[in-house]
Amino acid sequence: MNVVVQNISRAPQDVIDALGNAGVATVHEAQGRSGCLASCIRPIYRGARIAGSAVTISAPPGDNWMLHVAIEQVVEGDILVLAPTSPCDNGYFGDLLATSAKARGCRGLIIDAGTRDVRDLEEMGFPVWSSAISAQGTVKEALGSVNVPIVCAGQAIQAGDVIVADDDGVCVVRRDTAESVLASARKRLDAEEVKRQRLASGELGLDMYDMRPRLEAEGLKYV
Amino acid sequence: MNVVVQNISRAPQDVIDALGNAGVATVHEAQGRSGCLASCIRPIYRGARIAGSAVTISAPPGDNWMLHVAIEQVVEGDILVLAPTSPCDNGYFGDLLATSAKARGCRGLIIDAGTRDVRDLEEMGFPVWSSAISAQGTVKEALGSVNVPIVCAGQAIQAGDVIVADDDGVCVVRRDTAESVLASARKRLDAEEVKRQRLASGELGLDMYDMRPRLEAEGLKYV
Amino acid sequence: MNVVVQNISRAPQDVIDALGNAGVATVHEAQGRSGCLASCIRPIYRGARIAGSAVTISAPPGDNWMLHVAIEQVVEGDILVLAPTSPCDNGYFGDLLATSAKARGCRGLIIDAGTRDVRDLEEMGFPVWSSAISAQGTVKEALGSVNVPIVCAGQAIQAGDVIVADDDGVCVVRRDTAESVLASARKRLDAEEVKRQRLASGELGLDMYDMRPRLEAEGLKYV
Amino acid sequence: MNVVVQNISRAPQDVIDALGNAGVATVHEAQGRSGCLASCIRPIYRGARIAGSAVTISAPPGDNWMLHVAIEQVVEGDILVLAPTSPCDNGYFGDLLATSAKARGCRGLIIDAGTRDVRDLEEMGFPVWSSAISAQGTVKEALGSVNVPIVCAGQAIQAGDVIVADDDGVCVVRRDTAESVLASARKRLDAEEVKRQRLASGELGLDMYDMRPRLEAEGLKYV
Amino acid sequence: MNVVVQNISRAPQDVIDALGNAGVATVHEAQGRSGCLASCIRPIYRGARIAGSAVTISAPPGDNWMLHVAIEQVVEGDILVLAPTSPCDNGYFGDLLATSAKARGCRGLIIDAGTRDVRDLEEMGFPVWSSAISAQGTVKEALGSVNVPIVCAGQAIQAGDVIVADDDGVCVVRRDTAESVLASARKRLDAEEVKRQRLASGELGLDMYDMRPRLEAEGLKYV
């Protein structure tokens, strides 16, 4: 019942990195406005921007044993993603685990629970997106699973899915759609640059997007 | 039913600016401890301090079409204020809309919903006070209204009311009381400076405000 | 019924300071994973790290009168700890009270309610951990008590207990256990340094803690 | 600043009663899907269904003095509506106040705060819609206002507006639109009865509302 | 992108019904303490107890159009399960939709959003488990999908999975494990009956489960 899946497939690293550069908002739009984790998941410090392959963790409330197990499964460029099996705000993760994860090439942690040692984590440049900051520690008593499908902050995530995270939050991209999502994201970014310049020059969105006829048709009245 | 009110009255700009300098806490005290929006409305970055006339927006959940409509109504010094018609944490606003709003002279956005592109917004110096940060995008399908009375985060706000916002949150001042509130705020600020010096020198509030007799009368016991 | 207890016992200052240096996460682990206040209590700015003796305040909702009374009871190195008698997010505390408290040698405030003037507080280096930031002011109408036992954010706190606060949150240590908790914390810190180096070199926690046999015994399957 | 407005206008009683019979969901649809108070406002017992003219109360947190003042302003058929000036879950209202209100002909209470004595209130048939049930009592120390405009659970309410409340929640209708809203509500109810019979016989909404062409045009695919 | 999957597999009806008789708590234990939806999902009235095959709905916030589409896909014994694509408490469902669903043999609705007409729903015996009760209506403007995988209240749900719901909440059982879960549930129920009688006679769980040695080994002290 409690398993560690050791071999997982990952998207190509250059695709992952390019999704990271595109950023959460663009990637989520590029895949049809889907994939965002709940807005309660916030970065513990501002300015981090990462992408990587998900190593997923299902853990009991108040028990971080599986984090040690999961770190062994991390390869360079991966991101740990932990969902507790019931709501919990304990601090599952701190500077020792971050030291270990970083030594394996882990780029960060997404956790629908708490983290601690946040000052140390910021100093060592190990970013975490969590639903709480809490010093409340956990035990290492009960098993969970690693690299099984989980639901984290409202999104179903499979091991090897691409995680993109920045100051706007976290988005998941299915591994097998990563390349097509990237293609869409690139088109979007190109188009946005042109729009940005026109809007900056004072042109209205109403005109640039030709919205006035449709607004009138819908019945908007100017008084 | 869905309208855009085009001509709104505003308070004098110098009064507005002076209220902004006084800050949210002082202004709210000066008008009888009223006008504060709910404390869930937080700035997306620290250090911004603005005041301006409200251009109000009532928008459906998950639909930011009216922001484009509202930006045309903005004049130099205005602040956009958006209330969804039912609770929603979607990211209604990002860097493109901010670029457009800024080009019109807009000073910021107050929104009882989500915003995104927060790193870009901070870099371009466009402040937002919101109840969420979320990359989850919105559609442009359904109408709302602009410059109609709204309720935003617990406060009734009319177009042209004065909005003051800083690190402590957001306060609304009725347009026609702006000058009298400013007068009260100034008195308060003058008085505070004297108090601050006395307290800094070690004098107790108990003595400075002559509280001891009243505490005794109320029955406070020292043991 | 409403009392101010004037003479309270405190732990030795060097013990208190050493607990502060150990930090919240370590101190809480050292006393058996207990003492953490709820995770809704967050610092108003990052980077502060304090420890001190609690001067406790029980105050009615929306009434900050007792803060003035409590400040008289503060001696150098103390920390104010306020719990409202029912839930309230009003801004009980601002720059004037901070000026007064600081003049008495107060190191900070822990409050399960709101605070305001957060920019001023950061500039003057007076740290606050609160459950809200709100400009909404309070009155000075009703009595409370000072230095009586309170429950603040889920923890029972007595006057003179040691409060430790940093970016991870707030922890309380019973006054009479402060020295033994410190001894445990020191052992923990020493042990952690060695672990950190081993983990940084790439050794896995699974091996360092010899977890593999126990994981196998519990039934974890690698697939 | 603290006032009691003694003469308020009310909608015709037969219009009010007919709106009550139509119910909250229908009335809110009939006025363009607006007017619903936040869904945290729930009835303390099931089965009550009332309508009446709002006697509004603005009260400080933890202080129910103004309820006594407001009850004098009640006439037969009115509903008390209380909004605290900042969030509070105290029990402002219990069986004694209900006895007094009922003796004046009051039909119920809407309160964005707590109530208590809920068993007694159910036994005496005095319905309350509140955001909390709490025995925590309040004081009678500070003034508020009666029959001034308030914001209660997200809706701006004026004295004399029509309140409709049932198991689905609470809706406010502006006094001067009560008759036109009632006319719309009646049309809606008539239309619904026919629809109900068709749906009960097995006809699909897809066909009854002729939705298939529009779904196809929007791009819905059946697979 | 927006699809309706028309042919879904279902578990055998007798297995489904037997899982419903076992109840949510037993079924969730029988599958290894998994499958429970978040505790915010509550029945709108007490006493209903159902099981059925999930017809899943992914719908935009504030838009219930897909409910009409989904009802056509219902066969006798199914349960509708709706997850909005972002958090929303609007009343998506009321008595007309319930009439239509019931005519198709639908046993109930699970929705991580609001419902309304709750008195009518109770009278007609159509049970709903929802995260809110709200009269706030929705529009029929934007597409979603039917019978695609969704995440509802923290659980990943596929069309055809077995839903069990009663006063304790809601649990999902993967379609292909339904029979083995039922077998486990039955063993559990048999064992519980014996335990209940022993406990009712005054025997302690400490003795019946032979817990004393393990408690002592773990270090529990009786003082």
Place this chain on the structure above:
Amino acid sequence: MNVVVQNISRAPQDVIDALGNAGVATVHEAQGRSGCLASCIRPIYRGARIAGSAVTISAPPGDNWMLHVAIEQVVEGDILVLAPTSPCDNGYFGDLLATSAKARGCRGLIIDAGTRDVRDLEEMGFPVWSSAISAQGTVKEALGSVNVPIVCAGQAIQAGDVIVADDDGVCVVRRDTAESVLASARKRLDAEEVKRQRLASGELGLDMYDMRPRLEAEGLKYV
């Protein structure tokens, strides 16, 4: 560290029962408006009204082992009171434990976490006040303590304190003040009966309590 305190003092049973008859709201007022647990603690069914001596339980999140230990400590008339060491909504308690507790004479359970089997509990007349209803089960892996001081839903509770619970919530009375609180409660009840009759006859609270002069002195204006 983990202990079971076996001998606790209790208040006289007739005093406890009389406090139960007085009810939560009255008892809480009689002891100076203190002792109420947070309003999130609600009865799982309406109409229960109990009082008893607290057998306290401190338990880890997601672990109900200590409930078995605690039940052995129950004597006729006691009430179990459980606080998890960090926030948890799991269902710690169900019909088997209730059967066992009831066989020992236990009158009910107060728990700042979840409970399940609520229909069974209602049928067997075993009342529970909880912060959640959840089928999510717990483990029996880690120790806690019994009859130690706890903080439950914001109130510090000692073993042997008197718990009063009814439809308004839960209140705790310190064991050594139980008799004096009862005396005050009785005076209050006597006085209330007279007031109720006067108010029912139409006399206003404004007159009965002679509030008009004080309202005028405070500055209330009738307009």
